[in-house]
Amino acid sequence: MLQAVKGHVKYWGFLLLKLAGAALGSAVALQFLNLFWEPRTRWFHINPYQFGFDLPYTTLAGVWFLFSYGLFYLAIWDQRYRCRTCLRQLVMPVETGSWSYILQLGRPRLEYICPYGHGKLNVEELQISGTVQPEWTEHGDIWSELFATSEMGPDKDSDQTR
Ligand SMILES: [Zn+2]
Secondary structure (H helix, E strand, C coil): CHHHHHHHHHHHHHHHHHHHHHHHHHHHHHHHHHCCCCCCCCCCCCCCCCCCCCHHHHHHHHHHHHHHHHHHHHHHHHHHCECCCCCCECEEEEEECCCCCHHHHCCCEEEEECCCCCEEEEEECCCCCCCCCCEEEECCCHHHHHHHHHHHCCCCHHHHCC
């Protein structure tokens, strides 16, 4: 239970950290843009005397908005392809399923896996009924299970491994 709470805090805390980084990057970019126009503007503020009056400033403010949007988008997009346990990037996408053998193999989807075997992520190939959330399947700690068996010997492992 405590482990699960810790995992959630770690996962979502990482996202918050990335969003804070994106906000900082966006603020710095805006401040850099404001350097070149009078009068001096406070942090996190668009210059109200130039925006809508000066064409280059307004255009660059539009570009800045797209840049900031991209930063936040990247932070959230990256989060989806991270391991829920160790935050490493998921690797080795494998296509599974088939439309012509849907009863045997299921619907086509991309399967990603954590390099340390914490779990796998199934992303639906076709999002028919709205956006389908990717499905995360957690695996047990495969290494601890392996070591537990080798320490206890093969005869005891049936009642000790979960
Ligand atoms: Zn992992």
